[in-house]
Amino acid sequence: MSAAAASSHEAVPHRGLITLSIMLATIMQVLDTTIANVALPAMTGDLGASPDTINWVLTSYIVAAAIMTPMTGWLSDRFGRREFFLASVVGFTVFSMLCGLSWSLESMVMFRLFQGIFGAAIVPLSQTFLLDINPKENHGSAMAMWGAGIMVGPIIGPTLGGWLTETMNWRWVFFINLPVGILSFLGCAAYLPNIARRLRGFDFFGFAMLSLGVGALQLMLDRGAEVDWFSAAEIWIELGLCLIGFWVFTIHLMTGKDTFIDAHIFRDRNFVTGLVFIFIVGIILLASLALLPPMLSRLFGHSTILTGLVMAPRGVGSLVSMILVGRLVRFIDARVLVVVGLSLTAWSLHIMTGFTPQMDDHLIILSGVVQGLGLGLVFVPLSTVAFATLDPKYRTDGTSLFSLTRNIGSSIGISVVTVLLTRNTQINHAELSTHINPFNPALQAIPGAAQGNPTGLSIAEQLVNQQALMISYIDDFKLMMIVTLAAMPLVLLLRMPKRAPAGDAVAAAME
Structure with a gap:
């Protein structure tokens, strides 16, 4: 089914099952951005990490997802939107399992890095699919469904993560993704429509500059509180790289041809x-x-x-x-x-x-x-x-x-x-x-x-x-x-x- 057909009045078969399958993947990915936070203290001892280094479990995921999110459009056009979405769900689920099986901080950071890489495309592609399979007059209802997953996920994430950590083990924070990922993959593989591919060249320079800007910004924001912000040379370096990346990318976007993102x-x-x-x-x-x-x-x-x-x-x-x-x-x-x-x-x-x-x-x-x-x-x-x-x-x-x-x-x-x-x-x-002095009458109450x-x-x-x-x-x-x-x-x-x-x-x- 082409994109045009998908957005027309032609009935899309199994639209309800497609929506359910897509939303399972979306909630799984959004939930994972917050569910692991409360499990960090429990991970520290098991992974042999310190309270400072354990934060890389979050940082690696955030930075990887931020860098890969702008790649969604090009990868979808190159490999097919349906195929890329299925690969993202599989990759995210597999690396969630590996995160739960981690034996050291290094292995956890590596698996979280790949989890962020595969999970980056799930949310934007889910929004794209819901807009594609619904006629324009139903876009409001479709975005209501999509928005519910986006907004409720972060709210229930810490609570669910805390309950799993207290009653079972921190590893179940990641293992819980396995049944959700399998159900989502089976539903999407069975019913998700094929979208016509649109081949286009890859603007490596534009991607590199945008990745530099986004990655440096996320590192600066995530590490700032830990190193006391601008009193640390690390933050100044990351700020400089961020400004350079975004500035060069903006100039390249305005003056270049066949840029990474169409201006x-x-x-x-x-x-x-x-x-x-x-x-x-x-x-x-x-x-x-x-x-x-x-x-x-x-x-x-x-x-x-x-x-x-x-x-x-x-x-x-x-x-x-x-x-x-x-x-x-x-x-x-x-x-x-x-x-x-x-x-x-x-x-x-x-x-x-x-x-x-x-x-x-x-x-x-x-x-x-x-x-x-x-x-x-x-x-x-x-x-x-x-x-x-x-x-x-x-x-x-x-x-x-x-x-x-x-x-x-x-x-x-x-x-x-x-x-x-x-x-x-x-x-x-x-x-x-x-x-607080002896002459303050309020102090007499203590x-x-x-x-x-x-x-x-x-x-x-x-x-x-x-x-x-x-x-x-x-x-x-x-x-x-x-x-x-x-x-x-x-x-x-x-x-x-x-x-x-x-x-x-x-x-x-x-x-």
């Missing part, structure tokens, strides 16, 4: 605006997910399992939102849905600025549900509108750039809020400590503190640490709220495709 793709205003939006969504989604589990553990004393239960309603909110918006996007202007979604997201972050160490979990759950609803309302119409006016021949390259931009946004967001959290905690602690009793002073120090950390979390939530509100005017740059006349629901999108 014409950036002439589509919807697509470019969609990239900016998905970058912001990446910041908000994973940055808030990176902040909440340690906050619940450090300030509220929650276990891994309880943390997962408190955060689960966020995933429920996303699922409900996506089920609704998949239908609403047919009748309501997608730009309106995006604005409503951003407003709900900003409101949820405003609620989070009211967190206190003395509160119960109700406010955390409420903010999570509201944020899940808001991000769902943004993600689905955005994923639909971004590709509504894009030429189908650029679709695979577009989805790979879409995934890459979201991942870079997530990495930058996590790095920024983590740095601010650490530095603001120090600043807040110093500021609050100035008020027995012996005003008289210099060591026990009382220790309690006062704990309270100062607690309040300094809570204020720092609130500062991060305020920053994300401001970023969300600042993104709203970008909606004016989006344009809706012309609605198809009756009897012709697949009319060409407005250019």
